[in-house]
Amino acid sequence: DGDSRRRKRARLTSANEAKKLACPYYKRNPRKYSKWTSCPGPGWDEVHRVKAHLYKRHTLPLQCPRCWEPFRSEARFREHLQQDPPCAVLANQKIVDGFTKEQEKMLRSRRRSRPETSRVDKWKEVYTILFPDDDVDNLPSPYYETIDSDARGGIGDYSVFLRREMPALVRQELDLMFQDELQDMEVTLRPRIEQMMIELQPRLLRMFQESE
Ligand SMILES: [Zn+2]
Ligand SMILES: [Zn+2]
Structure with a gap:
């Protein structure tokens, strides 16, 4: 009934409140950051502590x-x-992982979140500032999970990597393309994008191998 559901939700909320917040870079690439100091845990209770870690360890x-x-x-x-x-x-x-001066300004801006914003939502704000090309509907959880350390190595990991890195790369390539050849884009755009996607695969594989 509704009463036990409410109790269950309250239990769940307080369980999550006890959980530590994770380093966003670790959550995005546990394979790499499991070897870094304090990225793989134990984590922090408050978002401003996460930010302090970011300023210390992840500036570009x-x-x-x-x-x-x-x-x-x-x-x-x-x-x-x-x-x-x-x-x-x-x-x-x-x-080269890390955030720019511009991103740092956004991280340090206090206007972005209202006081009633939950720490999970604040963590997600931080994540989307750091990784603006990532799919907002598929953000990782802000907590450390056992699955983070299990999901390491192998080609299954590569497909995760591909999904993560592809959008930003495609955007970069399109930017370059529009710079050069705006006029004839209608005729040439489609075959060139298709060709580009094919040619990006070996490059991405190389980046994957170098990303540890
Ligand atoms: Zn970190
Ligand atoms: Zn140069």
């Missing part, structure tokens, strides 16, 4: 906006920018 290194080479120091980066001839403009092929 300096990256050349032309060739996407990452740099550890400003000096090295400046040297690289001054080289003559300059580096080639490339599509970003390297998976």
